[in-house]
Amino acid sequence: MSAASSQEALRREVRDWLSQNVDAGWRAAMTDSEQEAFFALQKEWFSELVKAGYATPHWPEGWPGGGRSLAEQKIIYEEVARADAPRLILYFVALYHAACTLFECGSAEQQSRYLPAILEGEIWCQGFSEPNAGSDLASLKTRAVRQGDHYVITGQKTWSTMAQYADRCLLLARTDKGERPQAGLTYLLLDMRARGVTVRPISQITGDDEFAEIFFDEVEVPVEDRIGEEGAGWAVAQTTLASERGLTLVELSQRMRYALPLIVDAMRRSDRLDDAAIRRDFGRLITHVDAACALADRYLLKRISGDEAPGDASIVKLYYARTLREFTALGKRIAGLDGQYHRGFMRGATQETGNWTVDFMNSYNWSIAGGSDEIQRNIIAERMLGMPREPRDWTLKGQGA
Amino acid sequence: MSAASSQEALRREVRDWLSQNVDAGWRAAMTDSEQEAFFALQKEWFSELVKAGYATPHWPEGWPGGGRSLAEQKIIYEEVARADAPRLILYFVALYHAACTLFECGSAEQQSRYLPAILEGEIWCQGFSEPNAGSDLASLKTRAVRQGDHYVITGQKTWSTMAQYADRCLLLARTDKGERPQAGLTYLLLDMRARGVTVRPISQITGDDEFAEIFFDEVEVPVEDRIGEEGAGWAVAQTTLASERGLTLVELSQRMRYALPLIVDAMRRSDRLDDAAIRRDFGRLITHVDAACALADRYLLKRISGDEAPGDASIVKLYYARTLREFTALGKRIAGLDGQYHRGFMRGATQETGNWTVDFMNSYNWSIAGGSDEIQRNIIAERMLGMPREPRDWTLKGQGA
Amino acid sequence: MTPELNQLTDSARQVVAGLGLGLAADEQEAYSLIAELGWLMVSTPEEQGGLGMGLAGACALHTELGRGLATVPFLPQLLAISAVSSGAWPGQEIWLESMMSGERRVTTSLGESSLTVERDGDGAMKLNGRAVALASADCASHVLVEAADGVCLALLALDQSGVRITARPTWDVTRRLFDLEVSDAALDPQLIIAQGESASLLRQRLAILRDFALAADAVGGAMALLEMTVEYLQTRQQFGRPLALFQALKHRCADLKAHTEAAQALLQDGLDAVTDREGDVIATPEAEMKALAVKQLACSAYAAVAEESLQLHGGIGMTSEHDCHLFLKRALLNEHLGRRQDSYDRGLADRFIAGLNQA
């Protein structure tokens, strides 16, 4: 069977499976839902995907569900988007960040200790960001001090997705105040139930609490839970961050495309289906969504063929973030006063739910987190266009480095 | 008579006079016209305004037509805009830049030598800008070397409005390479017919040649034609640049308001009078034009009351430039393919002529010349918002200063 | 601005900041306070016992209330007072006095209403339909109703049969809005303020007052938020420098400043254009156009500042711990109060083109 026809077969297989297994009522069930219901849905959908072998297509050959090519992974994500299946946000860090870091940088023993538990539903969170560090990872301050066969951790992390539910944490901590700030970071796997760990959910402006702060007060981590060498944490963290390889934005831009009818619904509901001005803006949005999909696809194809260039990923993210803003802003505008009334958010949903004010505010997550739009613009200007970088040592008199 | 009622009387008087003296056919006559016709119209309209006493309302008491308050000047400009009279672009530098510099910094002898000639129609140009100086006046390179009772000028100026027709030039030249770059500049009045002066019109992208380059090859200027002390040119130049005191943008934003029906004409001509999308954009433009007028008015009122703050002028210019761009871009969009066909430009006209592609391109003059939009944004951020200035000594290794 | 207006602005700013009219304030106490301060009298002519500061006074106060994210439902009462004080109707004097003192509270729709009036067989007037965006209606005894067909303006008791209010919580927690549903409620002939032509003129004047007040709120909010954001950028360090030193951010702040200043200038300029010598709102087509422009520009400036501020604050702005989102949510709601958002632009163009055709 040729690659093309085996891919077509996979697409049909996944599509069939999804059509039988996605509960179309999940959006209604997740609206204004309790945490428990959200938890239950995530767990159930996760275990179904694992059973079907669609949760870990990116894992290596030999692991359950693994060994799929990037092209096949793309097909699975496209079909998941097309079927409007729930997003597995509770397990994302475990399935991608934790697993890929273990595959690429973990020892065989670490892999066999942690990966099977992930398949059984262990929840992970990421401990990279810190207050006041913003997009500047090299300035992290949480400390890990070696004492015998343990590191002792003290400090604070923030913006950790779902940390309040997590069993384990991917932690980046400073073991050394070396000359280059990146050089002194070490990468550890931390048990969230260890003594000295406190989690405080961050209250978001939408009323959601998808993120949390984590406080570490002399938390002990065994040395065998270190990934890579002491001081090599920066490089390991790059592996973590690169782990989803562009698939997320393929999925999300496809989801955005399938969500376009939400705008038409809003037009109908506000009696403006024939408003020429709205139609023109909607047409422009369709084009931008189409282009966001094309950029995400092209990026993944480049990764598949090994042609990725510096800045490519920044273009995809910047364009997606901008288009998502335009999408949600248009919905908000059409909805008018009705869109301003408070409605409960939909847990674990996609970026477009038709709860327009929430969707609009949430769109800022994409232009702020994971390297803000401003950082992406710097990268594009400097690495793609070759414009000069501002010297790092430019500071105002009497201020900082 | 109260100030208010005497101002009302002035307004009526000017309005009556304009209604009898503005030839409504001037726009048609100036379209695709020869230089000579343009020259003739400018001369004739200038002498009529001088005769009526409306050309020099900003001159001091005692000079013909002078002694008007800023509030009265504003009325005259508003009425000129309302009557859609031709703009006196050939005489602008003489009436404002030259005259005000002479009034504020010239000697009594210089005043009596040059001012009466201005009223008789002598044409002046400005010699400030240089190639590669951009918005950075302090980096001027044209040199003036003192030899006995003369300065000898060598160098090049550019972007000099109407220099090819000018009798005299307001010249800023470097007499000293002092430590602070501003310190070594000297201000001279130069006879454009002197030996060694060459003028080359700059061919603009609209086909117009409103600007010219001036080359000086050992041109002699008598020392008595120096304004202020040697090395004091920077301060004198500030006087020149401040001479129109915000009146130009009061006039131009009013003219923009009176030009709004041009957009409606374009809608009608392209059969889109009822296009809801165009109407919405037109409504937004009306608002912005209205705001540009309000900003220009407020700025002049602040000058009248002495309340001008740093950055106020930048806001007016930035907003006007942006609104003019929006105006001309909308016209261009509505005109469609018809707007893309070549049509001859209208000489000495306002910024809005309905020749949309030309109007659109010309709008860039306002965002580039006289301190670009970028410079205005720096000024607003630093002087109004108090954000820090980038240190002047920030350069890349091996480059500059 | 006149010295009186400057003084009003200064004292309002102190009150809003110092005595805490913001989120923390108790709405009832705040209401009593502004009543004591005489703010409810600000626009009423002196000969009717008011301060006679007209629309300009109302806008000065709304600017400061917007700046401080005040929760006090000032505008609905002010609109009702303006209605009650106009023309001559039976209950005018008593109602005006008790409303200006804050004793009687009347709410008013800040959105579009679809109320209609019919006369039944006995000649009694019956009201039917819906109105939206009545602020703090649960604290009012009456609502000012405008029949959409222009037949009349009247006060309607909220406890009357056939009248129902429903709370409609918004994302903007600084306002408490209600829907009004009316089914066959009888209008009290004693409480009819205007009918026919004079009702229609009064409606126009109230719409102008509403649009200017919302614009003033927006200008105040935009100014306060931009200051807050610039201050944040000055403080916050990244890559070893204050964010305020990054030129891309400086230029965006400069654009926001220009937008905000334009809105403020247009608002100030508009005050003259829509008022008579006494500072009272006039109902002309030009005044209506000015109000459309002022509201549109101010609310778009506020939204632009709020949206950019969210981005410029980064992660911290996405948390409820920071005030950024309170401004954002108020800015978004302001865009949707009054007429439908797009109809401001559209209405201006329509009126401009109609004006040309008449000329």
Next chain:
Amino acid sequence: MTPELNQLTDSARQVVAGLGLGLAADEQEAYSLIAELGWLMVSTPEEQGGLGMGLAGACALHTELGRGLATVPFLPQLLAISAVSSGAWPGQEIWLESMMSGERRVTTSLGESSLTVERDGDGAMKLNGRAVALASADCASHVLVEAADGVCLALLALDQSGVRITARPTWDVTRRLFDLEVSDAALDPQLIIAQGESASLLRQRLAILRDFALAADAVGGAMALLEMTVEYLQTRQQFGRPLALFQALKHRCADLKAHTEAAQALLQDGLDAVTDREGDVIATPEAEMKALAVKQLACSAYAAVAEESLQLHGGIGMTSEHDCHLFLKRALLNEHLGRRQDSYDRGLADRFIAGLNQA
């Protein structure tokens, strides 16, 4: 891209740059050159004697022609060849061969036409009306006419009685456009390419080809101009530093880069969506929508790059001495070729909504 396409792109870039197809080039010589190079055969299927590189080949060439501001009127002839090669009509073989060799030149409208066909008493077909934006019509012997009512597509001799062309110089001096006026011109039955349903499908396919080709021209122009602008900013010093070091300018260039890359990605992605296995354009509603999106995005990206580049070049960009304005004028014209500018956005929305209603 396939290796063949890459090779085509590389060689085209060399030809355009090296042999000077730009403004300086003589249009006739350039035309002979591209004919010699076989570019006129690029999209024609191999079994008809062409290169069989389909729409992708045409877009690769147009990208390079756009990049080099080429003056050669390639697109009108390519559209006519595409028309001539489709279906089966009497003169097909002879016309196709002589047009692909460049011997016979046929122009085509790049704008909207209002031509109508009527049969007179003898059954002869008479053409009337207007068409616009015929490039270099003075060098062609025939024009491809499409009746707006969908009745037929045909070749019309330009020297025939009742046919008149008028030069319409545009600001974009890299194109020479003409209007066509036709009054009671008889259609030669031997030169009718398609009628009825097949004419209507062919029109759709030609519109898709036209939109993609204009988009490719725009993408090429935008890329070249952005490179030129960045280079200018690298060179030009102000306040002692290269302009390219100012963050506000860097960020604007980054946004333009994103816009341009998006247009290029959508164009590439669209090629698959609008072609069959042989690379030929198909006439489906989805293909038409894709063409609308591709044209709209690419032309808006080009215009955005051109407008910002003018600003970023400062005064020098305002003079005819610099090439900046040539890109700008071509970008502006591209926006207005094809359908009416706004109707791209509008058309997409209309089709999307109609599609939903059918589903």
